[in-house]
Amino acid sequence: MGFEDNLDQESAAPPKKSLFRYNSPLVQVSLIGLVCFCCPGMFNALSGMGGGGQVDPTAANNANTALYTTFAVFGVLGGGIYNLLGPRLTLAAGCSTYVLYAGSFLYYNHYHHQAFAIAAGAILGIGAGLLWAGEGAIMTSYPPRDRKGTYISLFWSIFNMGGVIGGLIPFISNYSRSEAASVNDGTYIGFMCFMTLGALLSLAILPPSKVIRDDGTTCTNVKYSSVSTEALEILKLFLNWKMLLIVPASWASNFFYSYQFTNVNGVMFNLRTRGLNNVFYWGAQMLGSIGIGYVLDFSFSSRKTRGYVGIAIVALLGTAVWGGGLANQLNYSRHDLPNKLDFKDSGSDYAGPFVLYFSYGLLDAMFQSMVYWIIGSLADDSAILSRYSGFYKGVQSAGAAVAWQIDTHKVPFLSELIVNWSLMTVGYPLLLVLVKLAVKDDKEGEEGAKKEVAPSFAH
Structure with missing residues (x-):
């Protein structure tokens, strides 16, 4: 069992230089962006309402703990499974589970039994x-080596448009509902429709061996894989010094969601305003990914320098945003909750917390795009990068599982903020070390990449 290789390509002529060929990296990255627009994008909108749209966040917190616990395991295993099954089966199987999750909250709306939501x-x-x-x-x-930041930005923008549209669903459908109510059935049904579409779109993704860049190179030289090979390679990740340097950033990169969604958006704003805030939170992610993508691809001629500057920018922004979060958090606590804000409130009552929540979204996208760019700079081979990405998501999800359970145990809001800020800060110097030791400048990388390319595709 292995990738769907098309060996006839090895004798084929290089393709015409069109970005919009179906088998071009641009179209395929855009397609995976649309898949994530429909599935994780809508999931993010659902989570971003605080408590999965429910008045009591306990069921959502427990469901998210279960989610990120299994995610931590299958995030690490996912790269190996991808190398065995190829993209279509892997992605379609993954997308179908999002529909079930949204459906579990539709069920919970009527019966208030946690078991289904936790299992889902x-x-x-x-x-x-x-x-x-x-x-x-x-x-x-899939992208060319010198445009990985740009393609990551493209993906992140399309993906987070799902959160923007997903934020409008609860805002519009619950505009006139009272704060004491959970979101209505139509909200969950809308999410389920988008998620089903994403599962169908995943079948349109081509395997790496069939994706051809404009210079005629394919996106990987992998011909097959096996269970034993993948098991061994996954185990090696835990001893790989590059991956170990990424662990703190990976752990931190979803740890803050429980705090931001439940204890900022969920606590400070009323039902309809939470949906509106999410439109801007995920819109900020689009802006953040585009901005950091430009820096990482175009700011300096040296790839290492671009990496250093990108990390420095994110670190400075992170310090400013979490500092603003600290100032905001000092105004309320679990035992002294604020009055719910509405987007129609005048003056700074709404504006200040809104800008903070917007900035959290901006920082999230810049931080994660930066980490993905660094991962993408460590190799060019799809099989290797699938394992690296899986390891990143696995560690990230383990952190998220802990974070959601911390919130369930009613840890003070201020303590959660300090831990989140500290975790992100620890990651920056280790990422600088990784860029210094492992990221090759463009000329060095191109020479290494040529060794992996089939000769018939070289110019």
Whole structure:
């Protein structure tokens, strides 16, 4: 069992230079962006409402704990599964679990039994591990070496448009509902429709061996894989010094969601305003990914220098945003909750917390895009990058599982903020070390990449 290789390509002429060929990296990265627009994008909108749209966040917190626990395991295994099954089966299987998760909250709206939501969360964790390992491999290995930041930005923008549209669904459908109510059935049904579409779109993704860049190179030289090979390679990741340097950043990169979604958006704003805030939170992610993508691809001629500057920019922004978060958090606590804000409130009552929540979204995209760019700079081969991306998502999800359970145990809001800020800060110097030791400048990288390319595609 292995990738769907088309060996006839080895004698084929290089393709015409069109960005919009179906088998071009641009079209394929755009397609995976649309898949994630429909599935994780809508999931993000659902989570971003705080408590999965429910008044009591306990069921959503427990479901998310189950989700990220299984995600931590299958995120790591996902790269190997992707190398065995190829993108279509891996992505379709992963996407189908999102529909079940949204459906579990539709059920919860009527019966208020947590068991289904928790089980659906655990199943979604398996599916998300498969989806994100495949997504990471596609996003980091399909683009040309000198445009990985740009393609990551393209993916992140399309993906987060899902959160923007997903934020409008609860805002519009719950505009006139009271704060005491959970979101209505139509909100969950809308999410389920988009997620089903994403599962169908995943079948349109081509395997790496059939994706051809304009210079005639294919996106990988992998011909097959086996269970034993993948098991061994996955175990090696835990001893790989490059991956160990990424661990703190990986752990931190989803740890803050429980705090931001539940204890900022969920606590400070009323029902309809939470949906509106998410439109801008995920819109900020689009802006953040485009901005950092430009820096990482175009700011300096040296790839290493671009990496250093990108990390420095994110670190400075992160310090400013979490500092603003600290100032905001000092105004309320779990035992002294604020009055719910509405987007129609005048003056700075709404504006200040809104800008903070917007900035959290901006920082999230810049931080994760930067980490993906670094991962993509460590190799060019799809099989290797699928394992690296899976490891990143696995560690990230383990952190998220802990974070959601921390919130369930009612840890003080201020303590959560300090831990989030500290975790992100620890990651920056280790990423600088990784760029210094492992990221090759463009000329060095191109020489290494040529060794992996089939001779018939070289010019």
